[in-house]
Amino acid sequence: MAYIQATGREAHPLRERVPAAGRDRTAVVRVALLDADAHDGQLALPEMPGLLADYLRREVLPWRDAETAAGRAFVLTTDHGLSWRPDGLSHGAGGPFEQAVFRAEWTPQAPARPGRG
Numbered sequence: 001m002a003y004i005q006a007t008g009r010e011a012h013p014l015r016e017r018v019p020a021a022g023r024d025r026t027a028v029v030r031v032a033l034l035d036a037d038a039h040d041g042q043l044a045l046p047e048m049p050g051l052l053a054d055y056l057r058r059e060v061l062p063w064r065d066a067e068t069a070a071g072r073a074f075v076l077t078t079d080h081g082l083s084w085r086p087d088g089l090s091h092g093a094g095g096p097f098e099q100a101v102f103r104a105e106w107t108p109q110a111p112a113r114p115g116r117g
Contacts, residue, residue, distance in 0.1 A: 001026050008033035008055055015063045026073040029060060068108045077103045 002025050006014050014029065033055055037043035043051070060076060067074040078101060 001028055003028045003030070005030045005032060006059065007035075008051075013063075014059050015066070024072070026075065027063065027067050028075040028077065029063070030077050031055075031060070032078070064106055068106050071108045073108065074106045075103065076105075077101060 004014055004017050004027070006029055008031075010017065031052075033052060034043060034048055038048075064074040064076070
């Protein structure tokens with residue numbers, strides 16, 4: 001398995017960070033894009049969806065497409081969520097939303113067998 005943690009501040013495309021020895025294995029990408037900025041209070045909640053969507057389109061989806069086309073699975077995950085408090089977002093307090101971990105997995109489609117729809 002090729003495991004990569006993405007911060008969103010990488011100087012090179014994520015796919016280039018996979019060591020050559022891991023390029024023939026399932027890729028697991030843990031996205032921590034919003035983590036540091038949410039902790040620091042530098043990112044407002046309304047900005048988060050657009051920032052994440054842009055990052056996924058630019059970095060993650062092309063890699064996912066290449067992996068599944070090559071017959072390998074691709075897994076996208078996060079560390080944990082955020083809790084809303086009166087003074088802003090909380091991260092690391094252990095609330096119920098922080099215990100939920102997002103995970104999506106794309107597996108390559110098996111080739112259609114002759115004579116089967």
